[in-house]
Amino acid sequence: xxxxxxxxxxxxxxxxxxxxxxxxxxxxxxxxxxxxxxxxxxxxxxxxxxxxxxxxxxxxxxxxxxxxxxxxxxxxxxxxxxxxxxxxxxxxxxxxxxxxxxxxxxxxxxxxxxxxxxxxxxxxxxxxxxxxxxxxxxxxxxxxxxxxxxxxxxxxxxxxxxxxxxxxxxxxxxxxxxxxxxxxxxxxxxxxxxxxxxxxxxxxxxxxxxxxxxxxxxxxxxxxxxxxxxxxxxxxxxxxxxxxxxxxxxxxxxxxxxxxxxxxxxxxxxxxxxxxxxxxxxxxxxxxxxxxxxxxxxxxxxxxxxxxxxxxxxxxxxxxxxxxxxxxxxxxxxxxxxxxxxxxxxxxxxxxxxxxxxxxxxxxxxxxxxxxxxxxxxxxxxxxxxxxxxxxxxxxxxxxxxxxxxxxxxxxxxxxxxxxxxxxxxxx
Numbered sequence: 207x208x209x210x211x212x213x214x215x216x217x218x219x220x221x222x223x224x225x226x227x228x229x230x231x232x233x234x235x236x237x238x239x240x241x242x243x244x245x246x247x248x249x250x251x252x253x254x255x256x257x258x259x260x261x262x263x264x265x266x267x268x269x270x271x272x273x274x275x276x277x278x279x280x281x282x283x284x285x286x287x288x289x290x291x292x293x294x295x296x297x298x299x300x301x302x303x304x305x306x307x308x309x310x311x312x313x314x315x316x317x318x319x320x321x322x323x324x325x326x327x328x329x330x331x332x333x334x335x336x337x338x339x340x341x342x343x344x345x346x347x348x349x350x351x352x353x354x355x356x357x358x359x360x361x362x363x364x365x366x367x368x369x370x371x372x373x374x375x376x377x378x379x380x381x382x383x384x385x386x387x388x389x390x391x392x393x394x395x396x397x398x399x400x401x402x403x404x405x406x407x408x409x410x411x412x413x414x415x416x417x418x419x420x421x422x423x424x425x426x427x428x429x430x431x432x433x434x435x436x437x438x439x440x441x442x443x444x445x446x447x448x449x450x451x452x453x454x455x456x457x458x459x460x461x462x463x464x465x466x467x468x469x470x471x472x473x474x475x476x477x478x479x480x481x482x483x484x485x486x487x488x489x490x491x492x493x494x495x496x497x498x499x500x501x502x503x504x505x506x507x508x509x510x511x512x513x514x515x516x517x518x519x520x521x522x523x524x525x526x527x528x529x530x531x532x533x534x535x536x537x538x539x540x541x542x543x544x545x546x547x548x549x550x551x552x553x554x555x556x557x558x559x560x561x562x563x564x565x566x567x568x569x570x571x572x573x574x575x576x577x578x579x580x581x582x583x584x585x586x587x588x589x590x591x592x593x594x595x596x597x598x599x600x601x602x603x604x605x606x607x608x609x610x611x612x613x614x615x616x617x618x619x620x621x622x623x624x625x626x627x628x629x630x631x632x633x634x
Contacts, residue, residue, distance in 0.1 A: 218291040222488040226475030228300045231317045233468040239309050242387045243465040247499035254493040256299035256349040261486045264292040275397045284344040290337035293485045298342035356395040364390045374413025375514045376540035384538035392508035397497045398624040402508040405616040407609050410513050410542040424603045428518045441599035444592045467499045470553040472571035498621040502552035506545050515542040532600025543610035544602045547593035551614025554589035559622045
């Protein structure tokens with residue numbers, strides 16, 4: 207992959223898999239930093255937009271996101287830079303943006319140097335490399351300005367979120383008792399949504415201590431689940447919990463994992479590779495999924511801290527069985543809606559738009575974390591399994607799963623409509 211530059215092509219081509227490698231490198235930094243899932247989606251989105259902007263400026267089949275995404279600027283092509291290789295420029299723009307945004311982004315420098323060196327060895331001259339670097343820096347600078355204006359940096363000024371302790375509301379769970387993740391994420395500017403509450407769905411089943419209530423029936427579904435072996439395999443595969451802790455005697459050991467968004471970005475690049483998408487289309491698809499992830503996380507997180515519903519672990523221990531434990535570790539934020547259900551459904555709809563509803567593939571994303579690959583007949587089938595994994599893992603009630611899928615579908619369809627992209631763009 208690193209030697210994917212082709213000396214005899216004009217213009218100078220880079221293997222499309224380099225886009226996926228950049229995403230993987232970003233993911234590794236997120237695992238290193240224990241980046242929370244919504245924030246990870248934000249990093250992916252802005253980095254991909256930097257790469258896509260270069261594509262749009264150099265390939266007439268693609269248009270800029272100006273007038274498409276909320277407040278996206280009109281970015282002019284840098285003056286005086288004619289001698290560059292635009293695919294290398296796009297990859298470098300992604301890396302420069304990620305390097306500046308991610309806390310440990312400096313770790314990306316090693317891959318960036320290897321990428322440039324591979325192009326140099328493949329015959330790209332020093333002037334074009336320098337032009338590509340200068341062009342990438344100029345585009346990244348504009349995207350970073352756009353990112354700064356989304357209000358995420360203001361979140362630190364909000365008062366510290368404190369659990370309400372009212373009956374039926376969320377409270378931190380063992381073993382880590384972590385504070386809530388991104389309680390003010392809904393204040394950030396979305397990319398395509400009018401507001402983060404645009405697709406707010408049905409309210410959750412109301413909390414009740416009455417043993418004959420609908421809420422008690424929900425609890426019983428979780429408590430009585432038979433935990434079939436195949437269901438537990440699904441739960442483990444889609445765990446994607448960056449905050450997991452493992453008890454080892456007197457120690458709590460952090461188990462670093464990728465986020466749900468990173469998993470779907472990995473699936474995106476598996477699909478692009480299998481479909482033999484060219485560099486431009488691969489960049490477009492990654493950008494579309496990343497934008498969808500950001501907006502679906504925003505919609506979900508808005509509902510989470512609005513309904514602020516108790517987790518199964520807390521409720522079942524208090525009202526049914528104090529010794530009950532879920533199969534998966536409970537994430538540190540309110541229960542309703544299920545984030546996996548929302549963002550997986552959104553991602554599946556976007557990927558189906560590009561590759562069709564019968565795109566069978568093998569998901570190898572989790573292999574490097576010790577989990578066996580899984581085969582899926584479609585993106586929708588993968589999203590369905592991902593959603594149900596949260597019930598099988600004991601960390602979500604069933605209405606959070608099913609209503610999360612509804613919200614995710616609405617966001618996904620909206621993103622596809624707003625982006626206005628067409629499947630015939632650049633074919634392969």
